[in-house]
Amino acid sequence: MMAFLKLLARNRLALAGLIVIWIVVFLALITPLLPLADPDVTDTPNRFKAPFSEGAVLGTDHLGRDLLSRLMWGTRLSLAMGVAAAIIAATLGSAIGIIAGYFGGRTDNIIMRGVDMLMAFPYILLALAIVAALGPGLMNALFAVAAVNVPFFARNIRGITVGVAHKEFVDAVRLAGMRDSEIILREVLPNVLPVIVIGMSTTVGWMILETAGLSFLGLGSQPPQADLGSMLGEARSALITNPHTSIVPGAMILIIVMGINLLGDGVRDALDPRLKSGALSRPMPATEVDRRETTRAQTDSLLDIAGLQTEFRVRNRVYKAVGGVDLHVEKGECLGIIGESGSGKSVTALSVMGLVASPPGVITGGAVHFDGDDIIGAKYEVLRSLRGRRVAYIFQDPLATLHPLYKIGDQLIEAIQTHETISKSAARSRAIDLLKSVRIPNAENRIDSYPHEMSGGMRQRVGIAMALANDPDVIIADEPTTALDVTVQAQILSVLNDLRRERGLAILFITHDFGVVGQLCDRVAVMYAGKIVEEGPTDAVLRNPQHPYTSRLIDCVPTLGGGQRKLAAIPGLPPVVDRLPDGCAFADRCDKVQMECRSGAIDLAATAPARKTRCLFPENTQEASA
Amino acid sequence: MTGYILKRLVSAIPVLLGISVIVFLIMAMIPGDPATAILGSYATPENVEKLNRDLGLDQGLVPRYFIWLGNMMQGDFGRSFALNRPVIDEVLDRFGATLILAGTSFVLCSILGIAAGVVSAARQYGFADKAITFVVLLGISIPSFFLGMMMILLFAVRLKWFPVSGMWPIYGDRNFWVLLDHLAMPAIALSVVATGVIARLARSAMLEVLRQDFIRTARAKGVRESRVIWRHALRAAMVSIIPILGIQAGFVLSGAVYIEMVFQWPGVGRMLVDAILKRDILLVQGGVVFIAACYVMFNIMVDVAQALLDPRIKT
Numbered sequence: 001m002m003a004f005l006k007l008l009a010r011n012r013l014a015l016a017g018l019i020v021i022w023i024v025v026f027l028a029l030i031t032p033l034l035p036l037a038d039p040d041v042t043d044t045p046n047r048f049k050a051p052f053s054e055g056a057v058l059g060t061d062h063l064g065r066d067l068l069s070r071l072m073w074g075t076r077l078s079l080a081m082g083v084a085a086a087i088i089a090a091t092l093g094s095a096i097g098i099i100a101g102y103f104g105g106r107t108d109n110i111i112m113r114g115v116d117m118l119m120a121f122p123y124i125l126l127a128l129a130i131v132a133a134l135g136p137g138l139m140n141a142l143f144a145v146a147a148v149n150v151p152f153f154a155r156n157i158r159g160i161t162v163g164v165a166h167k168e169f170v171d172a173v174r175l176a177g178m179r180d181s182e183i184i185l186r187e188v189l190p191n192v193l194p195v196i197v198i199g200m201s202t203t204v205g206w207m208i209l210e211t212a213g214l215s216f217l218g219l220g221s222q223p224p225q226a227d228l229g230s231m232l233g234e235a236r237s238a239l240i241t242n243p244h245t246s247i248v249p250g251a252m253i254l255i256i257v258m259g260i261n262l263l264g265d266g267v268r269d270a271l272d273p274r275l276k277s278g279a280l281s282r283p284m285p286a287t288e289v290d291r292r293e294t295t296r297a298q299t300d301s302l303l304d305i306a307g308l309q310t311e312f313r314v315r316n317r318v319y320k321a322v323g324g325v326d327l328h329v330e331k332g333e334c335l336g337i338i339g340e341s342g343s344g345k346s347v348t349a350l351s352v353m354g355l356v357a358s359p360p361g362v363i364t365g366g367a368v369h370f371d372g373d374d375i376i377g378a379k380y381e382v383l384r385s386l387r388g389r390r391v392a393y394i395f396q397d398p399l400a401t402l403h404p405l406y407k408i409g410d411q412l413i414e415a416i417q418t419h420e421t422i423s424k425s426a427a428r429s430r431a432i433d434l435l436k437s438v439r440i441p442n443a444e445n446r447i448d449s450y451p452h453e454m455s456g457g458m459r460q461r462v463g464i465a466m467a468l469a470n471d472p473d474v475i476i477a478d479e480p481t482t483a484l485d486v487t488v489q490a491q492i493l494s495v496l497n498d499l500r501r502e503r504g505l506a507i508l509f510i511t512h513d514f515g516v517v518g519q520l521c522d523r524v525a526v527m528y529a530g531k532i533v534e535e536g537p538t539d540a541v542l543r544n545p546q547h548p549y550t551s552r553l554i555d556c557v558p559t560l561g562g563g564q565r566k567l568a569a570i571p572g573l574p575p576v577v578d579r580l581p582d583g584c585a586f587a588d589r590c591d592k593v594q595m596e597c598r599s600g601a602i603d604l605a606a607t608a609p610a611r612k613t614r615c616l617f618p619e620n621t622q623e624a625s626a
Numbered sequence: 627m628t629g630y631i632l633k634r635l636v637s638a639i640p641v642l643l644g645i646s647v648i649v650f651l652i653m654a655m656i657p658g659d660p661a662t663a664i665l666g667s668y669a670t671p672e673n674v675e676k677l678n679r680d681l682g683l684d685q686g687l688v689p690r691y692f693i694w695l696g697n698m699m700q701g702d703f704g705r706s707f708a709l710n711r712p713v714i715d716e717v718l719d720r721f722g723a724t725l726i727l728a729g730t731s732f733v734l735c736s737i738l739g740i741a742a743g744v745v746s747a748a749r750q751y752g753f754a755d756k757a758i759t760f761v762v763l764l765g766i767s768i769p770s771f772f773l774g775m776m777m778i779l780l781f782a783v784r785l786k787w788f789p790v791s792g793m794w795p796i797y798g799d800r801n802f803w804v805l806l807d808h809l810a811m812p813a814i815a816l817s818v819v820a821t822g823v824i825a826r827l828a829r830s831a832m833l834e835v836l837r838q839d840f841i842r843t844a845r846a847k848g849v850r851e852s853r854v855i856w857r858h859a860l861r862a863a864m865v866s867i868i869p870i871l872g873i874q875a876g877f878v879l880s881g882a883v884y885i886e887m888v889f890q891w892p893g894v895g896r897m898l899v900d901a902i903l904k905r906d907i908l909l910v911q912g913g914v915v916f917i918a919a920c921y922v923m924f925n926i927m928v929d930v931a932q933a934l935l936d937p938r939i940k941t
Contacts, residue, residue, distance in 0.1 A: 117644035122921050124880035125898075125914045126648075132902045132910040133655045209769055213884060216771050217899050232772060236888070239775055240783050240790075250772035258767035265763075282750050282836035285851045355846055357837070380851075388848035395846075400839040405861050405936060415847045450937045466847065 014266020020259035028076040037066035039073045040224040048242045061231075061245045062238050070226060071248055077227040079256070081142050081220075082208030088146035089207070090200045093153025098192065100154065101161025102184055112158065118151040127210070131219045138227075141220035145210045153199055157192055164191045201267065205260030212253055228253050283357035285384075287350075289377040290362050297369040301328035302506050303352070303391075303474050308376075309365035310344075310351045319578045321347040323530035324366065326604070327508075329474065334500060334507040336521035336538065338514065338553070342574055344530040345510045349476045351376075352508075353387050370474070389419040392467035396479040398459035402451040408462045409447035415469035434465040438495050457488035464495060468503075476508045481516060493519050514557050518542055523610075526550045529575055529585035532604055536611035544620035546613040549586045551620075584615070592617055630933055634926045645918045646698070650691050653911050664907045665707055703912030708904045713912035717894060721916070723793055724893030726805070728882045730813040732875055735820035739874075740860075740867060742821070743828025747836060748855045758825065765822035770881045774815040774888035781811060791890040812889040816881050820874045827870045831863040838862070865936050872928035876921060 037056075043064035051059040051067075058067040100111040118126065130144035164170065170187050178186075214220040215229030226234070231249035239246050287310075295307040310322040322344045329335045337345045350356045352368050353375075367374045370391060375383060395401040403411055412431035416422060422430075428447070435443035438461040451459055460480060467475050477496070481489040497520055500507055509521055517524050517538060525535040526547065534547040545551040552570045572589040575581060581588070583598040590597070596616055604614040607621055661677040662669060678684050685693075697704070703713035746758040782790040788811045794800050795808075835841065836859050844858045845851075883895030890896075894913055901909040933939045 113640075113644070117641060117648055120641050120645060120922055120925075121648075121918050122876040122879040124883050124895075125918055126652075128883070128898050128902060129649055129652045129910065129914045130655075132898075132907060133652050134657070135905075136902065212769065213771065216769075216884065217887060219899070219902060232775075236775065239778065243779050246772075246775050250769070250775065253769050253772060254767060257769070258763070261763060261767050282747060282833050283842070285845060285854070353846065355842055357842075384848050384850070386848070387846055393843075393846040395839060395843060397839065401843045403840045403844070403858055403862070404938065405865070414849065418848050418850075452938050466843075469847075 011266040011269060013262050014269075017259045017262025017264075017266065020255060021263060024075065024256055024259065025079065027072065028079050031072045031076050034072065036069040036072060039065060039069040039226075041065065048238070048245070051244050051248075058248050059244050061235065062242075067245065067248050070231060071228075071252060074226050074228045074231050074249060075252055075256070077221065077225070078208055078212055078229065078253070081138070081145075081211040081227060082204050085142050085146040085149070085207040085211060086200045086204040088143070089149035089203070090153050090196050092146070093150040094157045094192070094196050096150065096154040097157030097159075098161050098184060098188060101158040102165045102180070102188060104162070104165070108158070111154070115151045115154045118148075119155075123148045123210075124213075127214065128219075131214065136219040136222065138215075138221040138225070141211055141214040145207055145214065148210070149203060149207065152203070153196070156199055157196060160192045160195050161188060164188050198267070198271075202264050205257050205264065208260075209253070209257055281359050283359070283361075286354035286380050287356040287358040288362045289354075290364050291377060292365065294374060294377075295365070295367040297367065297372075297374075298326060299328045300372070302331050302371060303508070304328045304369040305348070305352070305366070306369070307366035308348060308351055308363070308368065310347050310356055310361060310363050312360040313362055314360050317578050319576075320530055320580065321361075321577055322351060323577075323580070325527070325530075325532055327525055327532070327535075329506045329508055331473070331506050332500065332504040333523070334509055334521045336509045336511060336517040336524040337527055338511055338517055338524055339527035340512060340553075340574060342577075343527040344577070345527045346478050348527070349393075349478050349508060349510050352476060353391055353393070354383050355393070385419070388415060388467075388472070389470045390472050391474045391476065392470070392472040394460075394463050394467045394475060394477040394480045397483050398456065398463045399451060401463060402459060404451055407448050407450055408454070412447070412462070412466055412469060415466050419470050431465075431469075434468055435462070437468065437499070438462075438465045439491075440465070456484055457491065460484060460488075460492055461495065464492070464499075468499065471503065472505070474506045474508065476510075478510045479512070480509075482511070482513075489516070490519075496520065514542065514554060526553070529580060530577055531585065531614065532612075533586070533614045534612065535604070536608075540608075540611060546607055546611065546618040546620050547586075547615045548590045548592055548617075548619060552589075627930075627933070631926075631930055634929055638922050638926055641922050642919055645922070646695055646915060647691070649911060649915050649918070650694060653907065654687060656907065664905075698912075698915065703916070704908035706901070706906050706909040708901065708906040708909070713909050714916075716897065716909065717913050717916050720892060720894040720897045720913075721920075723891060724879075724882055724886070724895060726793075726809065727812055727816065727885065727891055727893060728875075728878050730809060731817040731820070731882075732871075732878050734813060735817040735824055735874065735878065736871055738817070739821040739824025740828045742825040743867075744832055744855060744860055744863075746825065746829045747832035747859075750833065758829075762822040762825050765818045766826075768818065769884075770815055770819055771884040771888050773818060774812065774885055777811050777815055778888070791888075793892055812885045812891055815888070816878060816885040819881065820878050823877070824867070824870060824874055828863065828867050831866045832859055834866075835859045835862045861935075865932070868928060868932045868935065872925050875924055875928075879917070879921060 043060070045064065046060055047062055047064040049056050049060040051057065053059060056066050056068065058071060061067055061070065096111060096115070100108040127144040127148045130147055131140055134140040134143070165188060170183060173183055173187055211220060212227060212229030215227050216233040218230070218233055221227045221230045223230070223234070228249045232246060232253070235245035235249065297304045298306045305325055305327040308322055308325045309320070312319040312321055325344070325348050327335065327337070337348065339345045347356055347361070351363055356363070363376055366376065368376050370386065375386065402408065409428065409431055412434060413424060413427040416427045416430055432443045432447055435446060440446050440458060440461050451462070454462070463480065481492050484492065493516065496507065499505060509517070511517060521538050523536065524538045524541050525532045526541070526549065527533065528549050534541060534545065534550045541550065542554065545554055556569060570589055575585050575588070581598065583600060584590070584602055587593045587597045594617065602614050602616060604612045607613045607618050661674045665673055665677060701714055703717070705711070706713050706716055709716055742758050742762070746755045749755045778790055781787045789795070789808055793805070793808050795804060798804070840862070841854060841859055844854045849858070882893060883899065885891065886893045886895040887899060894917060898910055898913050901913070
């Protein structure tokens with residue numbers, strides 16, 4: 001509760017709303033004690049006195065009544081009506097909702113049908129019908145507004161009750177023989193009460209507005225008694241000649257409703273945990289770059305990543321997801337990046353084209369040279385013209401990564417037309433060819449399917465076809481086979497392998513599966529806690545892993561027919577990347593750890609031709625050099 | 627799709643019946659003798675007795691309902707005693723004016739609300755976002771009837787841009803431009819609150835969508851950012867915006883009652899309020915049932931639009 005209040009206090013607008021409401025409510029409460037003129041005494045000779053005139057601070061109305069006094073009494077009445085309507089609606093609605101939700105079955109069905117019927121009305125029609133039947137008047141308007149809002153509470157509270165009524169503790173007391181009415185009062189009600197209170201606080205502003213509205217129409221409070229709505233309604237005929245009589249009550253309604261809205265927004269933000277984590281912020285078109293220095297390319301490869309650093313800034317914590325990665329891929333080569341979830345392999349891949357979600361992602365160092373130019377920090381238009389045209393991506397879950405509401409054909413055609421001026425029909429026939437090239441049977445018909453109409457394997461083929469649309473030089477595949485079963489996975493890999501050979505594609509293949517690496521990749525880089533810990537030709541690394549982490553990772557892979565071997569899970573978890581230890585990040589999980597491992601940065605050192613390892617005590621060095 | 631529309635139409639039948647039952651029950655709450663309430667206290671005993679017979683008031687609640695329902699099915703909504711003409715004629719006459727006002731407002735608030743929400747989301751925490759958020763807060767806090775009155779003061783009385791009230795001038799031509807001149811202020815005043823609500827919900831729907839993987843895919847393809855926002859993201863966000871539009875249509879229709887009073891617009895809202903004040907019960911009853919039925923039909927159109935937009939909905 002205190003945390004909630006603190007959060008609320010941090011939101012300055014909500015605080016302002018709260019203060020405004022406190023002041024208005026306080027003034028309304030002490031109105032009878034204030035030295036105000038009688039609000040109902042008419043004084044026609046002094047009608048329509050302007051504001052700030054003597055004896056009437058806010059002037060007088062069309063019958064010469066003191067506006068300030070009427071405003072205060074009217075506010076008091078409006079607030080009381082709004083609160084009363086909210087309480088009545090909440091009580092009735094919650095009772096209905098609890099009964100429907102608790103008993104369920106037929107009772108629930110009948111009640112909720114009725115509630116749905118009530119919700120089928122534009123709310124004011126219902127209120128007007130009730131007032132028409134009961135006759136205009138303060139209490140009838142109050143009842144009408146409350147009745148109209150009953151369905152809202154009934155529906156919400158029913159939902160919560162259904163959840164509570166099937167919890168274990170309710171079952172337990174029921175088995176203990178407690179009666180239904182007792183269970184509802186002692187077990188269910190305390191659990192739904194907070195929701196009722198929140199519902200009331202969010203609707204009270206609305207109720208004030210609605211009761212004022214009915215009074216404005218002349219259907220609520222009757223003269224001489226006046227709430228803010230009927231004050232405004234009476235002043236309407238003198239709107240043009242004496243606008244102050246309208247502005248005074250209207251401005252008060254505005255102030256009250258605005259205060260309640262400000263507070264309500266603050267409460268909502270404080271209660272919505274998604275806003276706290278910052279998860280509701282949208283990613284910008286390209287990842288933010290905040291580099292202190294640039295790094296020169298280390299090779300003249302097609303794609304050269306040098307000293308890349310990417311971090312996530314969430315509130316005041318910094319997660320160094322990628323902590324200085326060097327990689328390069330040649331034309332026609334396939335480089336695998338392997339590592340556990342959270343090792344930074346995907347972030348590395350997404351950083352290349354600035355696709356790391358930002359906020360919270362920021363590229364803070366290093367460089368990515370593509371075809372000789374550094375593309376980190378390049379202008380957005382430069383980046384955009386490279387994306388898809390020369391560097392294309394294949395993502396993991398094709399159900400989430402394809403647009404669910406566009407036909408796959410239209411998505412392929414868009415990929416083509418984004419980078420090339422070409423007629424729609426020509427693009428369409430190209431799209432069909434692309435689908436054929438990834439071995440989608442019946443491509444002419446399949447092109448008009450929606451993603452949800454295809455199987456996982458077929459969808460991933462579409463993802464690959466889309467990546468190939470503009471004949472790119474590099475394909476970055478971010479776990480493209482992870483969501484697929486093994487036979488489909490093999491097919492996809494063979495499609496990729498063939499394309500690589502036919503088109504001379506460079507592939508950066510991110511995975512956590514050594515089997516996949518072995519099938520497809522020429523070289524492999526092993527990542528741990530945001531750094532490359534070992535790199536080398538695939539066969540050599542798989543046969544003679546040098547970093548203890550690599551060998552432990554390989555030991556985790558079950559092999560067919562290897563039933564006798566004990567699977568060795570790695571004890572412990574990878575370190576959290578906002579608190580990386582000094583020295584080797586794997587030290588805590590390594591069984592060969594020495595004192596030296598825990599101090600100072602460890603370099604990625606060459607241990608054999610074309611092999612590098614970030615370890616002070618590498619394994620298997622003899623065999624590798626032999 | 628035709629099958630889906632038929633299915634939705636059939637499913638509307640119980641809702642319409644339910645609406646008629648609710649209205650009937652509310653009217654059954656009238657204290658005292660309904661015939662006297664309907665005819666007023668100066669009615670002759672013969673007239674009261676005749677009305678009692680016509681409405682079946684001498685019978686029980688259930689037969690009375692079926693008499694009323696049967697009459698309505700034949701287009702007989704009863705007779706307005708204050709206007710001395712059939713209820714349905716009066717309602718239909720007035721409904722056109724409301725449709726013009728509420729329809730224009732609905733189109734306005736849909737377009738403006740969605741556009742503001744999209745811009746706000748795309749520029750999250752930027753100047754445009756903050757400005758829109760502030761204007762929206764103001765818009766949803768100001769009672770439409772007060773806003774309407776202030777607009778009359780400023781734009782009609784002070785600046786003389788628009789006529790003060792009414793739908794047509796008392797003298798002179800009745801053409802489209804004259805109507806537009808009269809329509810501008812009430813339509814804007816009526817759309818402000820709904821625009822604000824739609825803008826807020828469109829903003830959060832867009833923020834939700836912009837975080838999705840398929841947006842990253844579109845960007846990875848090199849699609850222009852404007853297209854990413856207005857095509858990819860908005861199309862997906864519309865799935866959650868369309869139902870909001872359906873709900874807001876009900877609020878626009880409700881708000882029309884106030885706006886018609888403020889601007890002397892000759893629509894059903896004003897007719898209902900006048901009828902209530904004159905205790906013209908049958909006119910209220912008929913008007914409420916008629917508009918509620920129209921609203922149910924409108925919501926079916928919203929559902930159909932939703933099904934057209936989202937291929938994942940089983941039609």
